[in-house]
Amino acid sequence: MNVWGYWKCPYCGEVVRADHKDCTKCGASVPNDAEFFMDPTKPIEYVDKELENDEANWLCSFCRSQNPAQAEVCENCGALRETAKGVYEVKEPKKEREHEKPNKPKKKRSRLYLMAFLALLLLFIGWLYKPVTREGEITGFEWDRSITVEEYMKSRESDWYVPNGAEVLSSSREIRSYRRVLDHYETKTKKVAKRVQDGYDISYKNLGNGQFKEVKKPKYKTVYEKKTVKEPVYRQEPIYDTKYYFNIDRWKAVDSLFTSGDDQNPKWAETDLPTSVESPKYGDKRQAERKETYRAIIKDDKGNEKKVEYDYEKWKNLKVGDKIEYKTRRFSDDPL
Numbered sequence: 001m002n003v004w005g006y007w008k009c010p011y012c013g014e015v016v017r018a019d020h021k022d023c024t025k026c027g028a029s030v031p032n033d034a035e036f037f038m039d040p041t042k043p044i045e046y047v048d049k050e051l052e053n054d055e056a057n058w059l060c061s062f063c064r065s066q067n068p069a070q071a072e073v074c075e076n077c078g079a080l081r082e083t084a085k086g087v088y089e090v091k092e093p094k095k096e097r098e099h100e101k102p103n104k105p106k107k108k109r110s111r112l113y114l115m116a117f118l119a120l121l122l123l124f125i126g127w128l129y130k131p132v133t134r135e136g137e138i139t140g141f142e143w144d145r146s147i148t149v150e151e152y153m154k155s156r157e158s159d160w161y162v163p164n165g166a167e168v169l170s171s172s173r174e175i176r177s178y179r180r181v182l183d184h185y186e187t188k189t190k191k192v193a194k195r196v197q198d199g200y201d202i203s204y205k206n207l208g209n210g211q212f213k214e215v216k217k218p219k220y221k222t223v224y225e226k227k228t229v230k231e232p233v234y235r236q237e238p239i240y241d242t243k244y245y246f247n248i249d250r251w252k253a254v255d256s257l258f259t260s261g262d263d264q265n266p267k268w269a270e271t272d273l274p275t276s277v278e279s280p281k282y283g284d285k286r287q288a289e290r291k292e293t294y295r296a297i298i299k300d301d302k303g304n305e306k307k308v309e310y311d312y313e314k315w316k317n318l319k320v321g322d323k324i325e326y327k328t329r330r331f332s333d334d335p336l
């Protein structure tokens, strides 16, 4: 919808509604170069539908009068419209432009800074965590070895199945696992954010003929609504199964034969125990799993000592005084 703008009489200063061609106070005619504006102190007055006009006035090149777009000849001097030099130039209020323009590049620029900062941070973290090679000198050695000792015995055990050779003593129904099942629904009230229209932002666009177009932009606000929802409530339902209690003959770890040293002559503990026993009896013992670790003591270029683990083949050929390289992190002294 269009509303009436105003012009200001240059003789008496009266603000005159644009549908009047003469000043309502002193009778002077609207000047040729009159500018139309909205006056916030005056009420908004809508243009009758049949008078609505969205086209700017044209300016007579002979007498500089403003003529409505629909006029074929100048209403003042009769000159043909074709000789017109142009139409009323709408001067947009400057305020809006000043508000918008300097802000946008700033936002873009700050986002750019943030991206650059994140990129640098990633590079820095990559640099920090990149393995570095340090040099050190071997000053000593360490080793340890162990042999697990197992004994053949009657073992009391339980399981969900009966293993071969087991002597079942009892069984019972027991909870083996749980299953999540739907128990019921619970009604809950939730606060839900909702965007709703809250009137309009109204602005007026100068049409260059004394009329202004009313531009309505809907405004929004956030309101919170209470909403009832049904939420499922689950419970854990036990699943039963048969558990067996039984005796079974087994080799079980009962001891560990441990040796260690700070030289390069590792030894296994001396033992007469066999590594395998045919048709064992209760109380028989045997050697089982063997474990071994070999370390070199290294003094780094800062004078700190640390231990680096090696496999045996490499370790036995190292010598005190050997320069070795090891990998670590930039912020740490510990070998990787």
Ligand SMILES: [Zn+2]
Residues within 6 Å of the ligand: 009, 010, 011, 012, 013, 014, 023, 024, 025, 026, 027, 028
């Ligand atoms: Zn006047």
Ligand SMILES: [Zn+2]
Residues within 6 Å of the ligand: 060, 061, 062, 063, 064, 065, 074, 075, 076, 077, 078, 079
């Ligand atoms: Zn004219």
